[in-house]
Amino acid sequence: MTLQMTSDERAVRQWWRTSIIDMKPGQIAFRGNAIEDLIGNVSFPQMIWLMVRGDLPSDAQARLFEAALVAGVDHGPQAPSIAAARMAATCGVDLNNAMATAVNMLGDVHGGAGEQCAELYYDIAVRMDAGASLNDAVRDGLDSWCETYGKIVSGFGHRFHKPVDPRAPRLMQLVRDAAAEGTVSGRFADIGEEVQAELGRQRGGRPIAMNIDGATAVIFCELGFPAPLSRGLFCLSRSVGILAHAWEQMGQGGRNKGPMPPNYLPFYEDRNDDT
Template sequence: DNTDLVVVAGQIGGCQEELLAEDIKKNPKKYPKPLVALISGAHAPEGKTMGHAGAIVSPGQVYGTFQSKKQALESVGVPVVNSQYDLITEVQKRLKKKIYFDMENYYKKMKTIWDAPSKKTGWGTLITKVMPNNLLISGYSLQDIVEKKGFIETAYLLVKGEFPDKKTAEEMRKIAIDAAKRPAPNVHRSKKEDISKTLVKYFVLDDELAQYPEEGTNGAVKKTVFGIGRTARYLSGILHTEKALEKLSGDEPFSHVIYRAVTGNTMVNEQHSRMIEAMIVACVDHGVTPPSAQATLIAATTRAPYEIAVAQGVGAITDVHGGAGAKAAQLFTECILKSKKENIDVAQATREIMKKYIEEGKRIEGLGHRLHTKDPRRDVLWNFSAQTGIAGEHVQLYKKVSTIFEQVRGMSLPINVDGVIGAIVTDMGLDPAMAKAFFIYGRIAGLSAHYFEEIASQPRMRQIHFNEALYKGKGPRNIQ
């Protein structure tokens, strides 16, 4: 009721404005308010992609150009302009120069805001510094960590702020393997139950984890590493690969334990083992703002037990947060199967499937990020997949997906880590659901670190303003 006019902002490329015009014509009662459209790209040549916006010309029909959008909208009474200056003029005309607020009072109000003292500094975290296109864990870039360190070493870094020395690393490895050897609780898994929900059950019901001590100087990191070992056991229960963990010698790298739990094979493929570990390490943390970290931190403020707080975070990892890799993997497989079945270029098959998804209102998974325009985890995982000989047709397709999406949708979205993992998992011949499993597995290390930091440094039942968190850890440094 408080809206007097609606501005539609668009650009050349795609066909959303034409579809809007068609809907206005068919359902005028849905649009009781006046509309004005601002469409950019009036002078772009037709048929040629201009940056992230390009006109699309199909046989027998032209759409996506400035003229086609202008004609469609004006035919249903929506005026179309091409500049912000003209937009102001048209809006004033439609609203008959209606005044919404007193400018003098507005400036007085804003002056009090401008003159107000700066807000108090936020609360601190020593774990991860999150920046556009870069992630630092205690000063080390996550790309270097993925390339040079294993999962247990990375978990230790998250909790303690330094990598373990050789003797300590060996102690941590033994703790993790001992945890993986112990039987897991009996957990019933419903048909098609999300893997995050099943893992929550394991965490909550596992007396071995609940009773493991966390006191002392190294209590927090030992509990974290024990939890990581238990998670390998949980995965073996979900995937029915427990037998592969029954004959662990205790001398193998922990990456081999993960490989056995994931594949059920006792003969370890070293390249695949390292690739799986790299994907897990790439997902360990993204600061305090993701929903999974927030859920764990909120539980920690009430001093919930470790396993309950981490389970809260795991339960928040859904297809919206962290689980897009599985759906991305399914999309890539669908595109490649269509290409082979219809004997057409895979790029063409992908364009057709994307158009269908968009028409049906489905999301194209594996693209877009709230912060990164170039996900810092992307290239290191691609390089790993190439070096290990794993990269195949799914990885090759995914490298083109962003460009294809731009051609179809008329907008540019960056590739994200979910899609990278989904493509690699598919080229490895694993179930697409493992993309989400790897994300969760890695994130358990980060959730553990945030839990113990909250317990050690913050008061109980505090009100957490997540956007006020400040990284106060080590500055940039290189792995020696």
């Protein structure tokens, strides 16, 4: 016999609505796939794709997606989020607190460049769909970007890696290989490389690096991820490095470590000093 729900019971059950998980006692299914069928049969990158997209990627799509995730895991303690994780670890907090401290620093300036770059690529693609050539679409897209955000173009240039970010060429080669196999179109690889070339021309011929954000944005766009997911996926990727550094720091010890050794003090700026 099927029991009819009252309006109050229906309201309670529909307070949260999700197509991600169907969970009841003795049953767990993600996007219609029983958990026992997924365990041991899909990789973690495939599971991420399933959860956010609703379907499973092909093996070739999953390999390209995984490459982007692997490339962004860490960039050392000079990255503010990694430094924050290590400082938090010396303050006596647990691993999850240290990780949360770091992830919460991944904002527009540090961590958001991939999303912004994907927005640029998608804007250029829309211009091409409207009939503009690749070159014209890139120039117009960059002009629009700079009018809105300023001269720094997210995804290009790097304070350490000049003129090449060693991660980008490898990722772009994987995209080209995937395009040759028919896994992706290669359209956004063309767009990303033309943006890089145009920025070089605007700099008087001086080369500029496509950085990790520019390269992973190419991959996420090729695979059809909406731009905002680029940031979320970067957070997942960088969380691996954040976890590793927080754990390492806990093993090294140290108490209340700040951003620089205690024998170095911040410069005091006397606003009343006219000299």
